[in-house]
Amino acid sequence: MTTTTRHDIPGEIEHAVRAVPGVAALYRTGSLASRIVDAGARLLGVRGDDEPLVRVEETGDSVRVDAAIGVRASGGAGEVVRDVHDVVRAILEGWGLADPAIRLTVVHVEAEPQGAE
Numbered sequence: 001m002t003t004t005t006r007h008d009i010p011g012e013i014e015h016a017v018r019a020v021p022g023v024a025a026l027y028r029t030g031s032l033a034s035r036i037v038d039a040g041a042r043l044l045g046v047r048g049d050d051e052p053l054v055r056v057e058e059t060g061d062s063v064r065v066d067a068a069i070g071v072r073a074s075g076g077a078g079e080v081v082r083d084v085h086d087v088v089r090a091i092l093e094g095w096g097l098a099d100p101a102i103r104l105t106v107v108h109v110e111a112e113p114q115g116a117e
Helices: 006-018 032-044 077-094
Strands: 023-027 055-059 062-072 101-110
Touching (some): 006 062, 062 077, 077 101
Parallel strands (some): 062 101
Antiparallel strands (some): 055 062
């Protein structure tokens, strides 16, 4: 049995977000410059491809979570974002991190295939 640490929070959040109905994909967060630096670090082997896509920053008593998601058109972006927000908040509260700043960005809406209803 392994002991979980607060370093496991991004992976736990990522796993839970992917399981929310209506979430089609999860994308890397950050500015273009930070994503370029991140890609370079992965190419150099400094950072693995299996690093969580969710960004969690703890500063003192506060925590900030950033996630970029793709949603299915049939799920309704607003409802999916609310569901993801609730899941992230519940995980953070489970870790004793109250009153988090959660920023969710919908970067893609996946259209339903033709003929799908």
